[in-house]
Amino acid sequence: MQNQNTKRTVVKSVFAVVAMFGFGFALVPLYDVFCDITGLNGKTSGPYSEAKAQAQERDESRQVRVQFITQNNESMPWEFKPVDYQVEVHPGEIIEVDFYARNPTSNPMVAQAVPSLSPSEGTDYFHKTECFCFTRQLLKAGEEVLMPLRFVVDEALPDHLGTLTLSYTLFDQTETLDPEELEETTTQAAL
Amino acid sequence: MSAVIDNPSHDDHEHHGPTKGIARWLFTTNHKDIGSMYLWFSFAMFLVGGCMALTIRAELFQPGLQLVEPEFFNQMTTMHGLIMVFGAVMPAFVGLANWMIPMMVGAPDMALPRMNNWSFWILPFAFGLLLSTLFMEGGAPNFGWTFYAPLSTTYAPDTVTYFIFGVHMMGISSIMGAINVIATILNMRAPGMTLMKMPLFVWTWLITAFLLIAVMPVLAGVVTMMLMDVHFGTSFFDAAGGGDPVLFQHIFWFFGHPEVYIMILPAFGVVSQIIPTFSRKPLFGYHSMVYAVASIAILSFIVWAHHMFTVGMPLAGELFFMYATMLIAVPTGVKVFNWITTMFRGSLTFEAPMLFSVAFVVLFTIGGFSGLMLAIAPSDFQYHDTYFVVAHFHYVLVPGAIFGIFAAVYYWLPKWCGRMYSEPLAKAHFWLSFIGMNLAFFPMHFLGLAGMPRRIPDYALQFADFNSISSVGAFIFGATQLLFLYLVIKAIRSGEPATDQVWEGAEGLEWTVSSPAPYHTFSTPPEVK
Numbered sequence: 001m002q003n004q005n006t007k008r009t010v011v012k013s014v015f016a017v018v019a020m021f022g023f024g025f026a027l028v029p030l031y032d033v034f035c036d037i038t039g040l041n042g043k044t045s046g047p048y049s050e051a052k053a054q055a056q057e058r059d060e061s062r063q064v065r066v067q068f069i070t071q072n073n074e075s076m077p078w079e080f081k082p083v084d085y086q087v088e089v090h091p092g093e094i095i096e097v098d099f100y101a102r103n104p105t106s107n108p109m110v111a112q113a114v115p116s117l118s119p120s121e122g123t124d125y126f127h128k129t130e131c132f133c134f135t136r137q138l139l140k141a142g143e144e145v146l147m148p149l150r151f152v153v154d155e156a157l158p159d160h161l162g163t164l165t166l167s168y169t170l171f172d173q174t175e176t177l178d179p180e181e182l183e184e185t186t187t188q189a190a191l
Numbered sequence: 192m193s194a195v196i197d198n199p200s201h202d203d204h205e206h207h208g209p210t211k212g213i214a215r216w217l218f219t220t221n222h223k224d225i226g227s228m229y230l231w232f233s234f235a236m237f238l239v240g241g242c243m244a245l246t247i248r249a250e251l252f253q254p255g256l257q258l259v260e261p262e263f264f265n266q267m268t269t270m271h272g273l274i275m276v277f278g279a280v281m282p283a284f285v286g287l288a289n290w291m292i293p294m295m296v297g298a299p300d301m302a303l304p305r306m307n308n309w310s311f312w313i314l315p316f317a318f319g320l321l322l323s324t325l326f327m328e329g330g331a332p333n334f335g336w337t338f339y340a341p342l343s344t345t346y347a348p349d350t351v352t353y354f355i356f357g358v359h360m361m362g363i364s365s366i367m368g369a370i371n372v373i374a375t376i377l378n379m380r381a382p383g384m385t386l387m388k389m390p391l392f393v394w395t396w397l398i399t400a401f402l403l404i405a406v407m408p409v410l411a412g413v414v415t416m417m418l419m420d421v422h423f424g425t426s427f428f429d430a431a432g433g434g435d436p437v438l439f440q441h442i443f444w445f446f447g448h449p450e451v452y453i454m455i456l457p458a459f460g461v462v463s464q465i466i467p468t469f470s471r472k473p474l475f476g477y478h479s480m481v482y483a484v485a486s487i488a489i490l491s492f493i494v495w496a497h498h499m500f501t502v503g504m505p506l507a508g509e510l511f512f513m514y515a516t517m518l519i520a521v522p523t524g525v526k527v528f529n530w531i532t533t534m535f536r537g538s539l540t541f542e543a544p545m546l547f548s549v550a551f552v553v554l555f556t557i558g559g560f561s562g563l564m565l566a567i568a569p570s571d572f573q574y575h576d577t578y579f580v581v582a583h584f585h586y587v588l589v590p591g592a593i594f595g596i597f598a599a600v601y602y603w604l605p606k607w608c609g610r611m612y613s614e615p616l617a618k619a620h621f622w623l624s625f626i627g628m629n630l631a632f633f634p635m636h637f638l639g640l641a642g643m644p645r646r647i648p649d650y651a652l653q654f655a656d657f658n659s660i661s662s663v664g665a666f667i668f669g670a671t672q673l674l675f676l677y678l679v680i681k682a683i684r685s686g687e688p689a690t691d692q693v694w695e696g697a698e699g700l701e702w703t704v705s706s707p708a709p710y711h712t713f714s715t716p717p718e719v720k
Binding site: 002005006009010013014016017018020021023024025027028031073112114120121169171172173 | 302303366369370373374377378379404405406407408409410411412413416427430431432435438441442445505
């Protein structure tokens with residue numbers, strides 16, 4: 001009888017161990033969901049539909065300052081900066097700004113920009129309908145480009161938020177593409 | 192008195208004692224053998240990790256770089272932390288659990304003796320793997336024992352893979368040990384030994400074992416994610432690929448905070464056994480002690496982010512984790528007051544186990560208070576990653592966990608080997624450890640408050656005096672442990688024979704068997720009234 005009880009305890013414990021191992025991995029999506037719901041961590045959400053942006057009512061009575069910051073991660077050699085460092089917008093107004101990027105090296109490179117918004121309270125009210133950060137950017141040697149960002153600040157933005165700061169960090173992602181793919185995309189881009 | 196000592200061989204013969212030679216240790220399933228191996232192994236690791244600590248302190252004895260390269264210094268801080276946490280403290284407590292839990296609950300052995308053997312024998316290989324990295328190209332892991340990503344993924348030496356597999360193996364070993372403890376305590380208690388009659392050491396270990404099976408898998412998970420980030424191109428912790436380095440810290444500390452209680456709860460148990468014995472009074476507030484340990488364990492799951500106040504959390508998060516952390520002071524305070532009340536008006540004597548236990552209560556409380564200071568989110572921004580943190584966790588781990596282990600060894604050694612240790616030598620060990628440890632760690636509070644960052648091989652001149660005092664203390668503490676080794680060996684080989692009860696005020700099943708405890712105890716379960 002004692003043996004059976006022991007077996008039962010062991011089975012339960014092993015089950016708990018497996019479940020907790022799974023829970024560790026479940027924390028990854030849970031963390032994203034948590035950040036998404038609460039807007040903590042400054043993570044802005046993905047593409048916002050153009051139609052919903054159009055439907056927003058322009059609030060002429062208020063002005064919000066949107067600032068842009070760019071930085072390169074570690075040894076990323078690209079030149080990367082906003083064309084305008086800050087814009088004054090009305091909530092509900094669709095705005096398009098450009099970011100300048102240049103690949104000064106003699107090799108094609110792929111980059112990924114990762115956005116973060118501060119204060120994090122504002123993340124729910126900042127919608128991007130188009131952003132270069134939604135995809136990876138490929139630039140040939142010496143190539144330069146203006147990358148667009150279309151966004152709308154939600155009409156429901158709380159009154160006490162007068163300034164939103166959007167920061168982009170540019171990561172070198174050339175290594176994650178295998179050379180063939182890189183060549184292919186390069187030729188395609190050339191066409 | 193010595194009647195029992197005189198015929199151990201006869202006893203052994205009757206009970207089919209241990210086989211001879213190395214096979215005894217390789218294939219043993221006896222809880223006492225395995226407990227001894229755990230204890231010796233952890234002591235060896237304690238010396239290895241201690242040598243690393245002394246390398247650190249020697250380098251920090253004066254400002255400037257004199258003995259080691261900064262790269263090697265970083266390897267030392269990392270390996271010291273890993274070895275002490277996973278190699279010294281945790282296996283020592285598992286060793287004590289192996290030796291004492293079956294004897295304290297009246298069981299003939301652990302519930303799963305074969306697995307017990309396996310969980311021990313994984314350890315030498317795990318640490319062999321980890322230590323071998325010191326001799327490899329690129330050197331040992333150098334990213335701190337907390338191995339924050341992306342430092343430990345993108346920027347780590349190649350040996351990080353060895354580290355990951357080493358952690359996997361230690362994790363498997365601890366999980367198996369924990370399952371064994373749970374199975375033993377829940378199913379193998381002698382008739383009449385109800386849960387609320389169990390000695391506190393058994394209770395604290397039961398709760399520790401639950402913590403272990405809850406968080407060691409999470410640690411295994413986080414190192415597995417690292418492995419995938421390093422070798423298989425995933426981006427769990429890589430922002431460029433959509434991951435998040437802060438996520439690493441959350442998962443790590445979800446494991447890490449319960450882990451610090453894993454290292455202290457069994458010491459609470461040890462002290463709760465010893466203080467009543469040498470006060471010759473029953474433990475004050477047994478029930479509240481059990482509930483306090485359980486509350487601490489539960490709270491440990493909701494406070495992890497106090498390790499990362501400066502990471503950029505929202506105000507609500509800072510406040511939640513700050514208050515939740517401070518809440519832990521309540522059950523901990525209950526325990527401290529219960530220990531003091533147990534001593535109050537007791538007829539106290541101060542043999543070595545009691546000295547270590549009393550020092551535990553006083554010094555652990557100091558560590559608890561500096562922990563409360565760190566828990567205050569706004570001031571943590573000042574203390575974060577300074578020597579104040581180093582002082583804090585060394586105060587809870589050295590006079591906390593390690594003194595707890597020393598106390599346990601002195602308390603039960605006569606039962607294990609049937610011989611008394613030398614009390615004067617043990618007192619010398621205590622006082623030298625006490626002085627050395629305080630000399631080493633107390634000045635670190637001041638260094639931290641003055642702004643000296645941790646994990647640096649060189650420092651500004653104004654920190655020189657306190658650092659040299661600290662190094663002197665560390666060397667006193669380190670050298671004293673050789674005295675401990677000597678006196679334990681001396682006791683085993685030629686100590687005075689011990690009585691069965693050993694200590695005048697000792698109570699509990701383990702003191703009812705002869706000294707030394709025969710190879711097999713409680714083959715027929717005792718009756719507990």
